[in-house]
Amino acid sequence: MKIGILISGRGSNMTAIVEAVQSGLIPESEVAVVISDKTSAEGLIKAKERGIETLIVCKNGRTREEHDAEIIGELKMRGVELVCLAGYMRLLSKDFVRAFPNKIINIHPSLLPAFKGLNAQRQAIEYGVKLSGCTVHFVDEALDHGAIIAQKTVTVKDEDTPESLAVRILEHEHPLYVEAVRRIAAGEIEIVGRRVVSVKN
Amino acid sequence: MKIGILISGRGSNMTAIVEAVQSGLIPESEVAVVISDKTSAEGLIKAKERGIETLIVCKNGRTREEHDAEIIGELKMRGVELVCLAGYMRLLSKDFVRAFPNKIINIHPSLLPAFKGLNAQRQAIEYGVKLSGCTVHFVDEALDHGAIIAQKTVTVKDEDTPESLAVRILEHEHPLYVEAVRRIAAGEIEIVGRRVVSVKN
Numbered sequence: 001m002k003i004g005i006l007i008s009g010r011g012s013n014m015t016a017i018v019e020a021v022q023s024g025l026i027p028e029s030e031v032a033v034v035i036s037d038k039t040s041a042e043g044l045i046k047a048k049e050r051g052i053e054t055l056i057v058c059k060n061g062r063t064r065e066e067h068d069a070e071i072i073g074e075l076k077m078r079g080v081e082l083v084c085l086a087g088y089m090r091l092l093s094k095d096f097v098r099a100f101p102n103k104i105i106n107i108h109p110s111l112l113p114a115f116k117g118l119n120a121q122r123q124a125i126e127y128g129v130k131l132s133g134c135t136v137h138f139v140d141e142a143l144d145h146g147a148i149i150a151q152k153t154v155t156v157k158d159e160d161t162p163e164s165l166a167v168r169i170l171e172h173e174h175p176l177y178v179e180a181v182r183r184i185a186a187g188e189i190e191i192v193g194r195r196v197v198s199v200k201n
Numbered sequence: 202m203k204i205g206i207l208i209s210g211r212g213s214n215m216t217a218i219v220e221a222v223q224s225g226l227i228p229e230s231e232v233a234v235v236i237s238d239k240t241s242a243e244g245l246i247k248a249k250e251r252g253i254e255t256l257i258v259c260k261n262g263r264t265r266e267e268h269d270a271e272i273i274g275e276l277k278m279r280g281v282e283l284v285c286l287a288g289y290m291r292l293l294s295k296d297f298v299r300a301f302p303n304k305i306i307n308i309h310p311s312l313l314p315a316f317k318g319l320n321a322q323r324q325a326i327e328y329g330v331k332l333s334g335c336t337v338h339f340v341d342e343a344l345d346h347g348a349i350i351a352q353k354t355v356t357v358k359d360e361d362t363p364e365s366l367a368v369r370i371l372e373h374e375h376p377l378y379v380e381a382v383r384r385i386a387a388g389e390i391e392i393v394g395r396r397v398v399s400v401k402n
Contacts, residue, residue, distance in 0.1 A: 111312060111315065111330075111332060112315075112330070113315050113316075113328060113330075114312065114313075114314050114315045115314075125396075126395075127314060127349075127395070128348055128349050128394070128395045128396040128397060129312075129313070129314075129349055129352065130349055130350075130351055130352040131312060131334070131352045131353075131354060133332070147329055148328075148329050148330055148331055149331075150331055151330065151331040151332045152332075153332060153354045158396075158398040158399055193329070194327075194328070194329045195326075195329040195359075196329060197359040198359055
């Protein structure tokens, strides 16, 4: 399975996926390309260090559709079959979602459907929940809305700040995201309605 | 601490609280009265069997405010300091909430703020979450919205129906609700903004 990963920043989830592929934890797979929309993304260096091809595709004043069209082209050209968003800070156009139906996944730092959108950890702290966590989900045309593949709980402590909670959630994001990619690569899950269930043998 | 419990049905959380008080798990407390708005509530029998005074206060075509006024009167007359909703199927009026500020608590079968309102377990199944659970919270004037005291996760299985999920969540509701009442009785928690935190000694 050829994987393409989109980043905008440090790309820690990208690194976790690359290392899981390279160590054989995600079998019969390859990270074909890491694409950033930001020249400054620290993750680009980490990807290069691990021998992965990197590309920078900036928006440069174009429309979302034009920008996405270039990214779609680069991914298709490399035969990418699964697109992983890893801290990619742009909404995807409908064209992008339709170009890879049920083949784009994302990780979000809350227990969806709670706390969609930006600053999910701050939203959780301000609401006063006792449990938050992270969610790996398929990407559809609505924000943080697609079918849920996996979720992991993280306890919110009295003394937590959005920053301290983000750090603890991030530790759980990496193994959760890797396991979700592994299950997709292994053909272990399927989507029924909007529920993701294990394939029955 | 004198506790009043409001029910509409079987009152399994009511029974759990009564037994925790009577066994000394919730110390220096007493369940002063169990009030049902339904003549048919099975929980009434369970409360009587455990030696608790029961009252039936039906709405009888009155406004919510009139109905609530009678219940408030019965609770105040008995010196109730904490009101526990246990499957009480009516929204409280603003008057009710204001008569017992930060002294009314409820349990809801989801990880709030996800899946407020009726049929929370069905909502969770239909959304396709992998984790749901239950939440004990203070009651304010908005539906399932008040400050959160405690939450507990329950894993949603591929084969779950709303009914099977409800059964598993209910098992976790009882100890979660009891522990929340115990912490309030023991003066262990306080509300800061809309966060419930442990009182520092």
